[in-house]
Amino acid sequence: MKPALAALGLAAALSPLAASANQALAQQKACLACHAVDKKLVGPAFQDVAKKYAGQKDAEAALARSIKAGGSGKWGPVPMPPQPTLSESEAQTLAAWVLTGAR
Numbered sequence: 001m002k003p004a005l006a007a008l009g010l011a012a013a014l015s016p017l018a019a020s021a022n023q024a025l026a027q028q029k030a031c032l033a034c035h036a037v038d039k040k041l042v043g044p045a046f047q048d049v050a051k052k053y054a055g056q057k058d059a060e061a062a063l064a065r066s067i068k069a070g071g072s073g074k075w076g077p078v079p080m081p082p083q084p085t086l087s088e089s090e091a092q093t094l095a096a097w098v099l100t101g102a103r
Contacts, residue, residue, distance in 0.1 A: 029086060037101070043080060
């Protein structure tokens with residue numbers, strides 16, 4: 001029982017670090033030039049994206065594909081450019097973070 005509690009404690013302690021690392025990745029990849037956590041800039045707020053995808057079983061994979069491929073029409077007339085330099089792992093990480101409301 002103690003190892004399980006220790007693992008939960010470690011996960012809780014690392015959670016803020018993971019969120020910080022994910023925000024740093026979003027900053028490094030220029031996501032924050034067009035998006036904010038809680039308000040619309042050029043693109044939708046990350047919290048709005050999380051709400052739109054809430055409850056969809058394939059949300060993370062779909063969002064990761066959208067991040068890499070770009071797109072238009074989902075959030076209005078301004079297209080999101082493709083992000084071909086993102087690795088699959090980075091796209092997955094960003095998608096998972098955005099789906100938490102960027103927390």
